[in-house]
Amino acid sequence: MTARIGSAEMLRRLVGFDTVSRNSNLAAIEFIRDYLDGFGIASRLSFDDEGRKANLFATIGPSDQPGIILSGHSDVVPVDDQHWSSDPFKLREDEGRLYGRGSADMKGFIGTALALVPDFKERATSTPIHLAFSYDEEVGCIGVNRLIEQIGMAEAKPLACVVGEPTEMKPIVGQKGLHVFRCHAHGHEAHSSRTSFGVNAVEAAAELIAGIKTISRRLRDEGPFDDGFEPPYTTLHCGTIHGGAAQNIVPASCNFTFEIRNLPGHDPALLVAEIERHAREQIEPEMHAVDPTTGFTFQPRNGLPDYEIAEDHPAVALVKRALGANAVGKVSYMTEAGLFGRAGIPTVICGPGDIAQAHKPDEFIAKEQLARCETFLLRLAESAHT
Ligand SMILES: [Zn+2]
Numbered sequence: 001m002t003a004r005i006g007s008a009e010m011l012r013r014l015v016g017f018d019t020v021s022r023n024s025n026l027a028a029i030e031f032i033r034d035y036l037d038g039f040g041i042a043s044r045l046s047f048d049d050e051g052r053k054a055n056l057f058a059t060i061g062p063s064d065q066p067g068i069i070l071s072g073h074s075d076v077v078p079v080d081d082q083h084w085s086s087d088p089f090k091l092r093e094d095e096g097r098l099y100g101r102g103s104a105d106m107k108g109f110i111g112t113a114l115a116l117v118p119d120f121k122e123r124a125t126s127t128p129i130h131l132a133f134s135y136d137e138e139v140g141c142i143g144v145n146r147l148i149e150q151i152g153m154a155e156a157k158p159l160a161c162v163v164g165e166p167t168e169m170k171p172i173v174g175q176k177g178l179h180v181f182r183c184h185a186h187g188h189e190a191h192s193s194r195t196s197f198g199v200n201a202v203e204a205a206a207e208l209i210a211g212i213k214t215i216s217r218r219l220r221d222e223g224p225f226d227d228g229f230e231p232p233y234t235t236l237h238c239g240t241i242h243g244g245a246a247q248n249i250v251p252a253s254c255n256f257t258f259e260i261r262n263l264p265g266h267d268p269a270l271l272v273a274e275i276e277r278h279a280r281e282q283i284e285p286e287m288h289a290v291d292p293t294t295g296f297t298f299q300p301r302n303g304l305p306d307y308e309i310a311e312d313h314p315a316v317a318l319v320k321r322a323l324g325a326n327a328v329g330k331v332s333y334m335t336e337a338g339l340f341g342r343a344g345i346p347t348v349i350c351g352p353g354d355i356a357q358a359h360k361p362d363e364f365i366a367k368e369q370l371a372r373c374e375t376f377l378l379r380l381a382e383s384a385h386t
Helices: 008-016 026-037 105-115 117-122 142-150 199-220 266-288 316-325 337-342 367-385
Strands: 043-047 055-058 067-071 092-094 098-099 129-134 160-163 174-176 178-186 235-243 255-261 295-304 329-331 347-349 365-366
Touching: 008 026, 008 098, 008 367, 026 055, 026 105, 026 129, 043 105, 043 142, 055 117, 055 142, 055 329, 067 105, 067 142, 092 117, 092 255, 098 105, 098 142, 105 117, 105 129, 105 365, 105 367, 117 367, 129 142, 129 337, 142 337, 142 347, 160 316, 160 337, 174 337, 178 266, 199 255, 199 266, 255 266, 266 295, 316 347, 337 347, 365 367
Parallel strands: 067 129, 067 160, 160 347, 174 329
Antiparallel strands: 043 055, 055 129, 092 098, 098 365, 174 347, 178 255, 178 295, 235 255
8 A cells, every 4th residue: 555645745756757748758657657556546558659658547436437537748848948946857845836847737736636546545436536647748739649549448438527737726618729730832943133033932931921910910800709718819820930041042942830729619721721812812823923833832730629618517517616616717728628528528627836837947836726726626526426
């Protein structure tokens, strides 16, 4: 039998594993597996193709009954080029705050859930608690898909899933979608003194980016709007651009990436079609006049579905009861909720810490947040039981 470990101590141990997404998370997952094993709880691991990373799924209570999933990602964002006051992988306490990479996003939640395992064992006698910890969330929510597949094969369909991203313990019932695209502007090289014989790919890309900006201004001014989100409209944004070889060459190639963060119900495909139309009708004709093989190609990169759950859904009611809260919110950042939702699992995002801390140097979580999360999870296990 494993000894009890408190939430803060469990967080300290988890922060000690450098689970930056590019690294293996196996040491952390094996630590969790051994800890659960000490309570007689079996873990099922699902690995990535190289076997360097794993998801962990474990059930406390009767696995043939509908249960509650507590979902968290084990990976964290890098600390490269960030100035930290102390070692980011050594939890440091100062004035009620616990500093360390992943303390808010989201080892605080995972640590709290693990610390409460002995309590769940006592309370989850009719409604099981499932622990679902993923890898590679911070690089596009990749790992969790294998975990969700596994859950789909489970005996009983889950009642609810709580994704414990930092919401300061506020229940979140909607998130925007995220769709990333790579655009390649293909031009025609020429000496820069002979611009009329070339097709300038950098300028073509710039024109299209200006077109994307025009669309994002229209969405800002004319909607559609959903005041639950900040900002309350679908946003577009270009994040990277690379093009040109030398100042005295008309550039033949320019690549840029852009993203759409869409409100639930606002179809991103319509916006992509509008951007493509702008390229074909407004920019390419002039390019083709010089060289018909020039133009734009679009490649979808990663996409994550938007998510929304009705405020009066029983899963939301369950979470609100356990929180003793009525107000719900929506978020514009990405979580695994959309993927659980797409698999038909009613999901609410709710966890300790402030998203403003996530990904930053000197990331911290307030101990008061961990305490609130403990109370919430204990009541959740209890209220589902009755
Ligand atoms: Zn996160």
